[in-house]
Structures are given as C-alpha cells and as structure tokens.
Amino acid sequence: MPANNSTPLDSLRTIFGYSDFRLHQEEIITGLIRGEDAFVLMPTGGGKSLCYQIPALHRPGVGIVISPLISLMKDQVDALKENGVRAAFYNSSLKAAKAREVLARLHGGELDLLYIAPERLMSGDFLERLNDIPVALFAIDEAHCVSQWGHDFRPEYRELGRLRTIFPKTPLIALTATAESQTKTDIIERLNLQKSRCFIAGFDRPNIRYIVMDKQKPKEQLLTFLKGRHEEAGIVYCLSRKRVEQVTAQLAQAGISAAAYHAGLSGDERRQVQEDFLHDNLRVVVATVAFGMGIDKPDVRFVVHHDLPKTIESYYQETGRAGRDGLPAEAVLLFGYGDIAVVRGLIEKGRNPDQKRIESHKLNAMVAFAESQSCRRRALLGYFGEPLAEPCGNCDICLNPPELHDVTVEARKALSCVYRVGERFGIGHVIDVLRGSRNERLLKLGHDRLSTYGIGREQPKEFWAAVLHHLIQHGYLLQDVANYSVLQLTGTARPVLRGEKRLSMARPRVRTASAKKKGAKVTADLSYDQELFEKLRLLRKELADAADVPPFVVFGDKTLVEMAALLPKDDTELLNINGVGANKLEKYGAEFLKAIREFQKGPEQTLSVTASS
Numbered sequence: 001m002p003a004n005n006s007t008p009l010d011s012l013r014t015i016f017g018y019s020d021f022r023l024h025q026e027e028i029i030t031g032l033i034r035g036e037d038a039f040v041l042m043p044t045g046g047g048k049s050l051c052y053q054i055p056a057l058h059r060p061g062v063g064i065v066i067s068p069l070i071s072l073m074k075d076q077v078d079a080l081k082e083n084g085v086r087a088a089f090y091n092s093s094l095k096a097a098k099a100r101e102v103l104a105r106l107h108g109g110e111l112d113l114l115y116i117a118p119e120r121l122m123s124g125d126f127l128e129r130l131n132d133i134p135v136a137l138f139a140i141d142e143a144h145c146v147s148q149w150g151h152d153f154r155p156e157y158r159e160l161g162r163l164r165t166i167f168p169k170t171p172l173i174a175l176t177a178t179a180e181s182q183t184k185t186d187i188i189e190r191l192n193l194q195k196s197r198c199f200i201a202g203f204d205r206p207n208i209r210y211i212v213m214d215k216q217k218p219k220e221q222l223l224t225f226l227k228g229r230h231e232e233a234g235i236v237y238c239l240s241r242k243r244v245e246q247v248t249a250q251l252a253q254a255g256i257s258a259a260a261y262h263a264g265l266s267g268d269e270r271r272q273v274q275e276d277f278l279h280d281n282l283r284v285v286v287a288t289v290a291f292g293m294g295i296d297k298p299d300v301r302f303v304v305h306h307d308l309p310k311t312i313e314s315y316y317q318e319t320g321r322a323g324r325d326g327l328p329a330e331a332v333l334l335f336g337y338g339d340i341a342v343v344r345g346l347i348e349k350g351r352n353p354d355q356k357r358i359e360s361h362k363l364n365a366m367v368a369f370a371e372s373q374s375c376r377r378r379a380l381l382g383y384f385g386e387p388l389a390e391p392c393g394n395c396d397i398c399l400n401p402p403e404l405h406d407v408t409v410e411a412r413k414a415l416s417c418v419y420r421v422g423e424r425f426g427i428g429h430v431i432d433v434l435r436g437s438r439n440e441r442l443l444k445l446g447h448d449r450l451s452t453y454g455i456g457r458e459q460p461k462e463f464w465a466a467v468l469h470h471l472i473q474h475g476y477l478l479q480d481v482a483n484y485s486v487l488q489l490t491g492t493a494r495p496v497l498r499g500e501k502r503l504s505m506a507r508p509r510v511r512t513a514s515a516k517k518k519g520a521k522v523t524a525d526l527s528y529d530q531e532l533f534e535k536l537r538l539l540r541k542e543l544a545d546a547a548d549v550p551p552f553v554v555f556g557d558k559t560l561v562e563m564a565a566l567l568p569k570d571d572t573e574l575l576n577i578n579g580v581g582a583n584k585l586e587k588y589g590a591e592f593l594k595a596i597r598e599f600q601k602g603p604e605q606t607l608s609v610t611a612s613s
Helices: 008-014 025-033 048-058 070-082 096-107 124-130 155-166 181-190 218-226 241-253 267-278 312-319 337-348 353-371 376-383 408-420 427-434 440-445 461-473 493-497 530-547 557-566 571-575 582-601
Strands: 038-041 062-066 087-090 113-116 135-140 172-176 197-200 208-214 233-238 258-261 284-288 300-305 329-335 404-406 477-480 486-489 504-506
Touching: 008 025, 008 048, 025 038, 025 048, 025 197, 038 048, 038 181, 048 062, 048 135, 048 172, 070 087, 070 113, 070 267, 070 582, 087 096, 096 124, 135 155, 155 181, 172 181, 208 376, 218 241, 218 300, 218 329, 233 241, 241 258, 241 284, 258 267, 267 284, 300 312, 312 353, 312 376, 329 353, 337 353, 353 376, 353 461, 376 461, 408 427, 408 461, 408 486, 408 493, 427 440, 427 461, 461 477, 461 504, 530 557, 530 582, 571 582
Parallel strands: 038 172, 038 197, 062 113, 062 135, 087 113, 135 172, 208 329, 233 284, 233 300, 258 284, 300 329
Antiparallel strands: 404 504, 477 486
C-alpha cells in the first residue's frame, strides 16, 4: 500500500516499477482520485489497467473492476499480487470455500481491488453487500461490450448503466481498446457518462507488423511462417472448433508445441492450456475467434489469423495480443474469399435484423481492409477515425510496395456519384448508378436520370468497390454505420472533385510473407547481449516455476532486455529498470544481480539458482 503522503507517481515507481506515466495516464489517475468519471480509449498494451489500479490504492475502499473474462481476471490478480497489491477475483471458477474467503476479505477491508463479472456484480445480493462496504471506484473493462455497435456485444453489460444511479458519488471509469465513433458514443450514453472526461490515446501499435497473405495452401503457409520461431510464443486464430483441432494436429505433427483452445473443451482443459501457455511450457495456442481467451501475456510475439475475422474490431483486438510489452511482433492474416461466405452464413443465422445489418457492414469493412493495397496501418487506423499522415513502413504493403496507377478520374466519378444521389445511399447503390444498372429500385428513384448514371460501366463492380473503399480508408468518404452505412463526402473530398489533387491506387497482386530473418534481435531500441538475455530468461523461468506463477509475472521480456543492455550493478540501478518495483526488487533482485555479475566475469561462468532461493 502507498504511504499516506505518497503520490500516484510514487506508486507507479515503487509498486509497479515504471519510471514515468504514459500519455493521459496521470490526468486520468488524478481525476479519478478527485472523484471524477472518465471514458478511456487506449490501445492494448497502452497501460489501461494502471489508470484504475493506482487510483484504487489512493482512495478509501475497494476498487471494483468489471471484466467479461474469467481468465483475464486471474492473470491480472496474479500480476497485482506479485507487486504486493491486495487483489482478488470473485467469479464462478471459485469453489465455495474460496468464494467465502474472498467475501470475508471484502467485508473486512482487506482488498484494494476486486475483479468481478457484470452479471454477478449487478445481482441484488451483491449490490446489497456493497451498501456496507466503501467502494473506491468502479472500472468497466472491455467497455465496448455494452454497445450493440461493438464487436463483442454482451446484453449483461447493459445493466451496468444503473451504477451511475445507484452509486452517484463513486467515480466510474470505462475503458476499451476497440471503439469507432458510433460505438464510443453508444458506450457513453449507455453508461450515463455524458459528463465524464474522454481520453483518447490513439490506436496505433507501431511495434506490430501487419501482413496479409492470399490464402492458397494454408497449412504450408502457416508452417513456413512458424519456421525458425520455435522459441517464440504465439496464437493462431481459426473460425471453427473443427478447424482449430485440424490446425493443432498439423502443428503437432510438424513438431511444434501447440494446443487447442475453444468452448468445446472442458473448463479444466482450457485452464490447463492457458496455464501452460502463460508459464512458457507451450509455444502456440490455436483458438476460435469466437471464444475470447483473455490472455494477459505480454511476450506474445505473433498472432496468425488462419481464417477471416468477422470485424475489424475483432481483428484489431486479437492482433493486439501480440507485443503487449512494446517489443516487435507480427500479425499475419490468411485471406481467402471462401471465408467470406462462411462468415456471411453465420451472420444470416441471426434473428435480429438490426444486428445482422450491423454485422454485415462490419464484415464488408473487414474484407475491404484485407483487399486494400495501401498501407495496412493507415487503413486500420482510418477505420477508427485516426488519420495517418505517412505510410507506416512496417506492413507488407509498405515493405513490398505494389504497382500504382492513377485513379483521379475514377475517384472524381465516384465522389460525384455519392453527391448526386444525395449522400443517402450505400456502396452497392452507388456502384449500380455508376455502372448503369437497370434494377427496379434505382429506376423507381429516378437515378437513371442523374449525370453520373452509367459513367463507369466500362469497369466491373469489384473495381468500383475497391475505389470506394480506398476513398473511405483515406478519409474522402465516411460510412455512417448508424444510418444503414450510407456514404457521405468529407471536406477533404473537395480538392479531388475540383481536380486540384490527384489520387493513385494499387493494382491487385499476389502477396506472400517473407520468413523472419534468423537471429534477428527482439528490439532495435537497445543494444544488448542476446546470450545474457537468454540466461536471464532461464533464471526467470526457474523462479516463476518455484513460485507457481507465469514467467512474465516475475519480469517481462522488456525488463530483461533492459537488464541485458544496461547491466545494473546494485539495487539502486536495478530499480531504475522499467518493470522493477520495490516488492520485486526484494523478492528477485539479488538473484538477477548475481546472474548479471557472473555473466560479466567471463563465458566460463554458468547461471544457476535453486528453487528455494
């Protein structure tokens, strides 16, 4: 616990072991401590958890954290305990005796943070308990689950809007990494956060390299990608349980340490796979995209989508599980048109017409991203309303640029057509007008009499779809998802329409991903000794196994990289390493300093620890 006169920065340094706050963190934390509400949109790995964990330590009472994933609760609680924070979770995974123990600690004022599922929190019995317990704050994690526009809508999250009424004086913070403008607006309205401050840290994850490959021979493509990555942890996402089992068997046959993870497995089987993955006893987890894993593992070096995700939000969130430690990571998508039909079939099984319309719009946006021949990061960030001035230089398109051709004339035709139909129709209708379709609806509207009718009949539908998606991704057009995905012009479209700006677009091409260079260092930011880094990893694994915690809970890869680069000589220098706080210094500092000293003595020295040390 922080001392009475300590500051949030003191807690950041002494408890969590970080030297400085990241963008917006300090503002959010001090606001919550003052009792203010907040809405936070911050990318995975951007430090969302600290935004409510530190205020919970500086306000009287217990911080209540609402999370939809049991596995994620456990990971976060384990990490907090390692830092000396009094944390627990209360969910269906607990046996009766353990559940009673957690409730006793809650009522006894022995908890700083309690993680709980939304339906359990909003039950009458639990809300009644909170009447007698001082609550420091409410933190709603994965807040996009509250919105029907979000990619992971959960009806039980809707009840959380009542918290603002039931606990009017308790600060509330809602956090998410995935929300475009419509979802963001819906979250704020549903949770009654209209008066809260909004903090948007951006969506860019520059350490992730985005790669899209045409799905041709997926088994061979996946094995080629994994070749040389035997020491790296990664996740492979598939569309169905059957595909998960098939891919897992293929990887095992190739000698790759892999296990399946999906809803068809028992709870014990899933927990075992997750524990093995977190403890570095398993390198690759193959999982269904429909089943949230909740993996809070910072050193996942790659994520492969064997099949097409249903939404860009899902894709962004799942790829975001790679490189949470800020070190280089890769996200590979195998894109095949057969997957589109499968996903559309799943959407059509839904009974809610509004939800089906929303999901169809989001699938179309995902397909447009995969088909795009412009910078992947620019297209991805553009979907979330975050313009990128220059190509990223770290995606398959930027690293292997396709042939470009001028589409200024075609772009002007498309923008003019959007204007002529009154900015009240979607992509399909605009294409029909451009190509001179004679469909009944178009003729009934009189759009065959527009000046843009038929001016693009020489090009196929696919070409015009590519042009329109290109204009959307580069900010010349907006798609209003809340209004049947109609197209609307933006201010940046005017110079194109007036002929003052020229546009280029890539020609279609077959894309392949090059294998990772053998022996490449994990980071370009620091020059460090790779051999020492590996020895520190072995030490971390032994200490973690002895404590029965995942290795990253001891120290993350980034912390080990800094140790191997800066070679701290004593406690003071070790405390200056990011990720080393007072509690971890006391528990592990002596062993790591000893290992570094022995390594510096010469190559003949070996690293050894005992389980009891």
